[in-house]
Amino acid sequence: MFKYSQAEKIKYLLSLISFSFIFVTALPNTYLLQIADTNKVQPKDTLSRQLSDSVIYKKENFSSEELIRGERLFYGLVYLGDKSINCEACHNTHVSDTLNWNPDALEISRKYLDKNAYYLSKVLLKPLGTKMKQVHKGFQLTVQDIVLIKAYMNKFVGIGLKKNKPIITNLLLLIIASFLFLLSSVDIVIRKVYKSQRINWAILTVMGIVITWILAVNAISFGRAKGYSPAQPIKFSHAVHAGQNKTDCNYCHYTARSSKTAGIPPASICLNCHFLVRNGTRSGATEIAKVLKAYDDKKPVEWVRIYKLPDFVFFSHEQHVSAGEITCDACHGNVKEMNRLYQVPDLSMGWCINCHKTRKVNLSNEYYKTYYSDYYESFKAGKIDSVVIAGIGGRDCGKCHY
């Protein structure tokens, strides 16, 4: 494994002995004193303060070997006792496009950046939350190792989570196709390699189609964000709230019925429930604590916007939800099953118009009875079975663009 210098070995041994001594004597006291939010509350008794102030936890300079060991510990590559502990299995180090309930490495490192490793050791070795108790059970980490894990995680604060490399199949394909296209063109002009020009023409045709197809597909999807699913500052799950707990969409997005915008709920709305509900079954206290903190600090949560129309489109939720009586899932998909929200339609004009061409108007509204009386009478007389939105001017440009 790793090689340590003699001096280091002695240093670690000594610290290990002293730590285990203090640990054994201090254990009962500290355990009793622990409160729900271990990270906020300073240890009260002198002994644990001594502990948190202890030199071991305050170590700041690390050699590269130490940092590598920290990293290996984090990725579960160090065999410790009877089982290996893999932090990365639960705490992401990559940007993820699916919801991971557990805080990622960046979040943890941010949380413990200004605190010494004592606090981290407490969460690792004697966790309080139900979930953490289960998964952190039986951890056999030494204080030194915890210090090193923290040291490794600190690097995320500077650089952020690792990003997944983009898949470049399309681009590669485009380059290859263009290259072949160019070769054939050159060959046609100079006429040297192939005797039969048919091959060249065939290549030109096929590659032309491929290039056009790639360009067209990509150009159409330019600026559109179907499937866009960014990570949010709080791991809020619509599946839990709207799905399992059956909260009505309009409870949180309470302006959808009466305003242009559906509205992102203010923190005070969250507090209606989370004033009491402080522990999630899966996320524990971490995520809920964020909204509580936002409320206490009077600092709004900065959500990443997913559904966004260009400035020259005027869309009104009131028009669609209240007047048009359409359900939320017609546009937003089955939000009740989404842990992490993503954009379901591509929000293209074609998508809007398709709906306007097929959806029926409720002609029994007094407004339509008055101004579209001709349609209403025919409808009542059974001459027509319905009128679609396009029939009442739903395809006029100026209804949405002004």
Next chain:
Amino acid sequence: MKKYWKDIKSKKSQEKISDIKKVSDENVFFGFLGDEEKITHASRRDFLKLCGFSFAVSALASCQSKISKAVPYVIAPVEMTPGMPLYYSSSYINGNDYCSIIVKTRDGRPIKIEGNPGSGITMGGTSARVQASVLDLYDSGRFHGPMKDGKPSEWESIDKEIIGKLQDIVEEKGRIVLLTPTVFSPSTEAVIAGFLRKFKGSEWVQYDAISYSAMLEANKISFGKQVIPDFRFDKADLVVSFGADFLGTWLSPVEYTKQFSSGRNPEHEMTRLIQLESNLTITGSNADKRIQIKPSQEPSILLNIYKEIVKVLENRNFNTPACPVDVSEISKNLISFKGKSIVISGSKVKEVQLLVNEINRLLGNIGQTILFNSFLRTHAALDSQMKMLIEKMQRGMVNALLVWNVNPAYTWYNRDAFTGGLKKVGLTISLSGSPDETNTLFQFICPDHHYLESWNDAEAKREHFSLMQPTINHIFDTRQMADTLLKWTGSTISFYDFIKDYWADNLMSRQSEFTDPVMFFDRTLQKGIFEPASSKGLSVEKLPKTDSLAFNPAAFKTGDNSGKKSIEIVFYETVAIGEGRQANNPWLQELPDPVTKICWDNYASISPLLAKEYNLNDNDVIKLEEVELPVHIQAGQAYGTIGIALGYGRLKCGKAGENIGTDVWPMLLSENGNIVHTVKLDHIVKTGKTYTFAQTQTHHSMEGRAFVREADLSEFRNNQAAGNELHAYNLEHNKSLYKERTYPHHHWGMAIDLSKCTGCANCVIACQAENNVPVVGKEEVHRVHEMHWLRIDRYYTGDEDDPEVVFQPVLCQHCQNAPCENVCPVAATNHSSEGLNQMIYNRCFGTRYCNNNCPYKVRRFNWFNYSAAGTLTGNLRDKEGMTENLRRMVLNPDVTIRAQGVIEKCSFCVQRIQAAKLKAKYENRALMENEIQTACSQSCPANAIVFGDMNDLKSELNRLINSGRRYNLLEELFTMPSVNYLTRIKNKIV
């Protein structure tokens, strides 16, 4: 049919179309005459570089869309729904201007002002200045916080220091003077009274830059009441006005326009207006008879009218000097409309006003059309008081001067006396909210809120109370003037509480509806107004005591007309800029003057005859005393007079307004204690220099074709289609190749009654505010690039030396056979199922074919990036700072901000149509009457614009459309516009 001409040049060269003004070559690109901006030459290389760069930028920009955040409230305010507007009733007070208003706010930002229809004074009307006042709120040129000796300071320390200094002055028995404009807020008056009590030996002086002190003094002598009476133009059948521009700027123009237009119904009754004036004003333009006079002739004309009236009514006779104009007709009219007429004069000479009072008294108008029990409180300052103050200052008798909202270092005729006296004042404190020529000389700046950030009340007319409430938290570290005074007085309560207490103590008892003062205040606040007068029948007039000895015709001096000085300058205020308070408002600066159609400047208007005499042309620069001014040859300007607008040439007011036009305040004179707005001159000096105006009208030449149809009332009474005979002919002969389209469900339309429209330009600014119309600046206006969606065309008819004037608001006509739609290659402009001509900006790529094919020239092209909405850099044209983040707060989020390279035009306020339709659907009902109002129709003070659904047979719109007066602009082209005009009917003296 009459021949119409648009300006003198075109009258002369109507046959030669080739004479259309050519802009000289050097002006075409990148430069402007007389401007210091360097002419830059763009080479082909630069062009290619720019192309390459912009392509790269746009390509890169489109690759990755920006991550946008959605930031909700932490705790949402109860009354607010994000994305929906909230309305507050309030009052507009700016110096002497008053209007009862409703403020539209979106997400906490006031973005639009509407008139409060409940008000008994302004009755839902506004003026261009009121409409534009919302932009003043977002002016980064305002003071950002308290200052001491030009350096930013803190309120706490500044308060302590000032209170200490004021108390020292009181102990030393010194004099503290508070200088304000006329204050007509009862609560503010009470606060000032408290301040005067606390600091013994202090004085309060009111000073109005454009004062009516001659009138006040005359009324004191004639009627024993030093007030401006309540003129009731709605009750008058005849108005004779001597240079009083009561439809434009005189006293309370919004109120008077409402009243006057209510009496301009050809179908029912028609008020007659006779205007005798030197400058061609809006009122003169709307007069049934306009007589050009020199100001010096006014006394003798009045005296002759007086003589005629006395002869008939009292059977007396006396000798008068010869009258320069024939007054027999006017006198005959006045006598026949006895008790139902109004004689007014804009003169600033006390004797003239005394004579006017005497005529009104003789005619029995007092108590009928001129009421003294509900007098106007907005103008009460006397010039003599200001004069006395300055004398005291010069003698070192003033130890502290507190100034609020007046700017004597700019507006006082003898400004050196003021600034000289100021040096002898120990303590100078300014309470004004924005920098001006006066307070830059001051030690302490304690800035006031903007009125949209303030609490206040007002009693503009006696027993007509209204409240002002904040619609936004104060943007800068400012404090309301009344709060500052309260603080210095040692009071612990806020001005808001003070107002509430004042209303509970003093006004609560005037009503019986509410017994709870909180309820009373809150409900009044909601309505914005409190008018116990209407409920208590105050209109029963007790005639004021009149002193018939007050006027002695024998002693009346008609002035010396024979003197050497033959040229008279008549100073006036423009509709937009007034005395210069809102000079830093780009909307107002870019608003073309209703008559001259020049914006961003003032000038010397001279009559064509005088110009010929002195061999002057348009744009020549002349020298009058010490002041150099460009010449504008104005048809209808009285011969021998020069009209010059005050309020220009501001030196300190903010980015957009400084050094615009020429400052002429120092040319004013004081006569018998009152400042007069006329000055006599020997001659005009031609300097040989030239100057270029930004004038909008010459670009809208209709080349001699008549669009405004006119008739006289007598003709109209016999034939409803008088003057509009062409309409029937066109209806019969127009044929189209296209299949006629029908709009069975909604068909939006508009009617504009040219009999009512006064050309006041309120609608232009209302449209600009509602529809995010950009400001382009003087150069761009000169290059025919102005962007107003609604313009008011002005045509002259008749003799060029004595023309009649007609106004015609022109906006997109929403033609059913629209010529613009056929030529758009990308269908960016097309017709909606509700009869609207739609303009889709995101589809437009700027061929301007539509602009070329529009016979009404109502389409506007974004030549540059005026709004900062474009993505490409380098094309921003914004000298006026309209794209600063603060200024952009005024933008309406319901209307797209147009980028460079697209055409835009009037949309019939489609955002309002959509919102009202949605509300009806939501509430499961049909639309209510007049529920949909466009920005221009809603606040029109003359009720000249009516919007509605042409399919709604019961609507006001349909009544107008079915009238014999209805016609369409250029109807011979068969474009079938949705905008209808109604023939202009004049009530001429037959």
